[in-house]
Amino acid sequence: MSELLKVKNLSVQFPTDKGTVYAVKDFSLNLNPGEIMGIVGESGSGKSTAAYAIMDLLQGARVTAGEISFQGRDMLSMSGEEKRSLRGGQVGMIFQDPMGCLDPSVKIEGQMVEMLRQHSNVTKGEARKISTEMLRSVGITDPEGVMKGYQHQLSGGMRQRVMIAMMLSTQPKLLIADEPTTALDVTIQDQILELLTKTCRENHMAMLFITHNFGIVARICNRVSVMYGGMIVEEGLSEDIFYSPGHPYTRGLLEAIPDLEPGAGRRLKTISGTPNDPFAPPSGCVFAPRCPDCTGICKTEIPKRQDMGGGHGVWCHLARQEGRKGE
């Protein structure tokens, strides 16, 4: 069982007084050690919800799954205690909004030492030394100063670095990153992405990178899953996804992304329509209402995974190979 993380048809529903929200349906993935996998989708596609569900961080949600196993150990049958020790120990997590990630009333040092002592029995002095080293390794030039300060004295980029240092201090095998750079400036984002890929390479750590930005996926991910309306619509190596996208949604998204070529007034190709109503998901394919080449069968039957070879799967009745500018 070489897989680090294996998830089979995970589903998440939120019962609310206005009806049930079907946030995630039949979500599956498997991740090998040291691999960086991207989960791409627009807001409301359920990408973050799926990750939180895997780590059992969702409150007030009905989570059903065929299988969730980490390093061969079945997480579904794990006790709350075991799952808790996994979180922060073997699996680290970093989040999108750096402004609200750290406890505002506790020094950075206190929060980092707390993390280390929770998952390993080191003394306070050792924990402090490790934390300072970790802060230096994530590119913070004055770790002692940061340790003594509070979160409101740091910029967004610095806080994200502290978060990364904290989560990496326990040498996790898997890092789940939920849009860590969306709220940061593009130059700082570039640094954080470089830091994350270097750390994964050096520590042979796997990363599940959740984002809506295809550019980031192209830059750091070797495998990609594209999600829409709570379901995976396409998965495969990033070469396949970018150069021979099988699903109309993936194709539409790739063409809608503005490129860096000059020329005012160049229109972008768009995907018409508006997002589905979360309380009443469409029968059949979730993308049917907005799909340009949608046919009768799409409206009635949920498409199955069509294998396009080499692990490249497409959930579309009319899936066909079609190159983009790469070939």
Place this chain on the structure above:
Amino acid sequence: MSNELLRVENLIKTYPARTSKGQPVRAVDDVSFSIEKGKTLGLVGESGSGKTTTGRAVLRLTEPDSGSIFFEGKDITKGNMRPYRRKMQIVFQSPAGSLDPSFPVWKIISEGPKAYKLLKTKREAVELSRELLLRVGLNSEDAFRYPGEFSGGQQQRIGIARALAMEPEFVVCDEPVSALDVSYQAQIVNMLIDLRQERELSYLFISHDLSVVMHLSDEIGVMYQGQLMELGSCEEIAKHPAHPYTRELLRAVPVADPRKAASRESRIIAFPEGSVNRGCPYRLRCPVAGEECGGERPSFRDLGGGHFSACIKE
């Protein structure tokens, strides 16, 4: 300079220091540019670069400390803005935040003309809003619904319809698509392009996303810590950027193409924080900075053909 619509000269805006010890922060530090009728200037910069403050100062939504603003040749820096408000409008960043949740859509769209007494009765107002809703791709019976019942993309369209209601000539777009997903971003960008040709509008398009700006602007200005680093035509900036900061921005934007994105070696060590009061503000992060950059502030040199750069190394 005949068909020049807007000219800004040495615009400065300072905010009181956050801590009592620090000196006041210069959000906009001596910025000058001009926009011709029907043309679009893109203002690009990261957070804290002063691009939003500049946009607000041009419409005098925040009063500038010094410098002057000319609209159609007339100086509007001081005095009553009311006659000019009609021709100058603004579209905001947050779809939900820019619409009053307690107003029905027809009231939101017709608020401007009503303030100028162009509409007498409610029926006229509803009529105007219906027309504009159709123009921005929504259906006319949305006029009686409330902003909370729309998605982000649709709310942004209502914001644009509100601006169009005043039949403006100049629109400041302050990060209009940054809060939207890619597919809705594309729809709004296309609409702004169509409106430009159709109503001969000129935009001051503000964004942190260089790729979106490239699709819309004739000229691009790059701002950093309140100062204009480089100003030039879209091709100049994209093909041969003169300022190291512009080059850094172009390099850092992730491109949706694995082969192009593969070759890059980026720096990890965090940039030193804090602003600089002497010399070039970018020198702390600049790979090619030297002592001379620490002297007095580099002037905004003309490299020919309307391409300016504030770097003495070039």
Place this chain on the structure above:
Amino acid sequence: MAPTFLAIMLVVFLLMSVLPGSNINEFSSNGGGDWLDGIFSSLNMTDSIVARYVRYIVNLAKGDFGEGRSSAGLGSNIFYRLGFTAKLALFGFLLSAIIGIPAGTLAAVKRGGRADKAVSVLTLVMSSLPSYALAVVLVLIFCLYFNLLPPFGFGTPEYYIMPTMVVAAGGVAMTTRMTRSAVSGELGSQYVMVLRAKGLTGRRIVWLHVMKNALGTVVASLTNLASQLLCGTLIAENFFSMPGICQLLTKSISGRNQHTVLGCVAVLSVILMMVNIVSDFAAALLSPRIKDAMVYGGGRQNGES
């Protein structure tokens, strides 16, 4: 805070000097020959309003409420009674904190659960029960029905049980409600999700991290709690005839003895002022951001964030 207090005392002083028949002008007049008069006479403003105001404040500080010249022993009388009221108020405050904070936290943590519903019902009833109604109920149960406690008077600790419950009722209701909303606010924030992702135990998250931040807001509204306890004490002392300052206040009101009334009002305002100052500093202590803003003076920064 001090300027606010001086402002209030100025208002009290000016009103009293305007009042017909109040003996304010006697005990705030100078000419007593001590160090203060030296200063005023040298500035030859012995009778100016400012001098008399300063004299008034100095007297108050010395605890001399003018008993030296006119009514019998008001000052010492007040301080003797202050002991009683302080005891009642302190018990009430401790009860509010000891019951209110854990109950509020429990209700917030188990939001929507049975505990939450029970706590909300209890808080609703306690805040809708005026203190005299509660006192009646207590007397009915403990004195008439079970005959366990003496209804009136003071002395041994058992006399204090019922009055303290009456004083604490309003306080407990307010603290519980305040803590519940503060804690559930914190539980919803992003950093709690991060703490869970760090693998910390639920108990540690709530009692170490969330509590510290939530207490910041709870402590900030200490002054409302103080006023609530004041009302409780007024009724408790009156109902259970405990010789506190509030009983003196109510008696002097019905006796229309203006001077004592204002004396008591001054003392109670001083106490509430101190509670106000303490709550500001406690709030700063708990949340470093407020401390920074206080130390550096947070200017209204509305530039680019």
Place this chain on the structure above:
Amino acid sequence: MERAKRVIRLFMKNRLAAASLVVFIIVLLFCILGPLFTPYDYSTIDVKNCWQSPSLQHPMGTDGIGRDTMTRLMYGGRTTFSITFTAVLISLLGILPGVAAGFWGGRVDNIISRINDALGAIPTFLMVIFAENMMGWGGGNYRYAMGVALIPPIVRIARSATMEVVGKEYVEAARALGVGSTGIILTHIMRNILSPIIVHVSSSLADTLVMCTLMGYLGIGVNPPEPEWGNIVHGGYAVILSKPIQMIIPSSLIVICVLSLNLIGNGLRDGLETGKERS
């Protein structure tokens, strides 16, 4: 006002709140229309049958000097309600300075907030005694003092709600559309600070009623023989051990009224909160 209809619909759905509204209305009618039906007057003394427990002639018994408790409670209710409603109405004056402080900020904000903090530091109770002392005792004119004492919280709520609205972009949009400051205040600010204020007023109504009866109980404010709920409860204090019923009846009437007011407040708060979030 489509939003108002939605809030009312939500309020009605909350059965508890709707029921307490009915109870409150009954109590109101009891106080307003009641006196037309009772044979007694609130001040006719009938020493012969004093301290009567509830009977057919006197459904709620009589007090120490034989006056019919039910009639007194009816008239007393009128005084208590009029004092409470006037006080809460006066406290609404705090909205103006609150909006001004929130809208213009800077020096205006500092001055208003300083004064407001000073005024707020004095608890309602002391403020009332102060006013009573000055304006002469009794006659219920302490309603104005209570109103003044209720102003600081309203100023604070109006100020923070206004600042939140001013921070929103639709206010800047209105400025860009050429709408003047007063225009913005009247439309955008007022409409969006309404719900936090209504929520506060609904809860302060119950607290003010309790405060008013506390005053009455302690003999401040209304001097006898004029009836007031707190006063009537105090009347029964003398015989609390022998005839507790004398205090139980008036107290329970007050508790029922306050409880229903609080429940109405909660119902309104849920209605406005979800109403606000969704729209």
